[in-house]
Amino acid sequence: MSDSSLISYNMPCSHLSFVCFLGKKGHKGRGKQFSNPEEIDRQMKAQRELEANGGVEKEEEKSSGSDDSSSEEEDVNKKKSGVEGLIEIENPNRISQKSKKVTELDVNAPKELSRREREEIEKQKAKERYMKLHLEGKTDQARADLARLAIIKKQREDAQKKRDGLKKEKEAEDSKSKR
Numbered sequence: 001m002s003d004s005s006l007i008s009y010n011m012p013c014s015h016l017s018f019v020c021f022l023g024k025k026g027h028k029g030r031g032k033q034f035s036n037p038e039e040i041d042r043q044m045k046a047q048r049e050l051e052a053n054g055g056v057e058k059e060e061e062k063s064s065g066s067d068d069s070s071s072e073e074e075d076v077n078k079k080k081s082g083v084e085g086l087i088e089i090e091n092p093n094r095i096s097q098k099s100k101k102v103t104e105l106d107v108n109a110p111k112e113l114s115r116r117e118r119e120e121i122e123k124q125k126a127k128e129r130y131m132k133l134h135l136e137g138k139t140d141q142a143r144a145d146l147a148r149l150a151i152i153k154k155q156r157e158d159a160q161k162k163r164d165g166l167k168k169e170k171e172a173e174d175s176k177s178k179r
Helices: 037-053 056-065 069-077 115-136 140-178
Strands: none
Touching: 115 140
């Protein structure tokens, strides 16, 4: 029987020379790492020096690396080769804010409304127009409502006449039976 057949999927293989966690390995049993006090002191000292110098060390390293300032200017002024020189890439959706002079501003000019505000105002005006026509009875819905009301009114009048007729007949029978 081989060692691989004895491997349990849930338990580590401590009897083998390698760890055989087949699932995810946990992190809680790892060894702790402690910083050396000398290392901490050295890092803090370097941090203080950097803050005291205000980053001068980096600038000194840069200036010692390049003696000629003209070589830097050449890199900046260097023309773009190939397609880069022909195409200017710019975001077409970006709106640049251009400052206006106070003399150019027109305070009396009417303020332009946004699309949503304009649509809202148009919607309200259309609703008012429709309600006015509806009250005058000129819309299709108003005509249908008036026709429906006329039919209901006629049915109620017919029902009232019928009730009155039955009431009169009943009174006539009552008066005959009393005699």
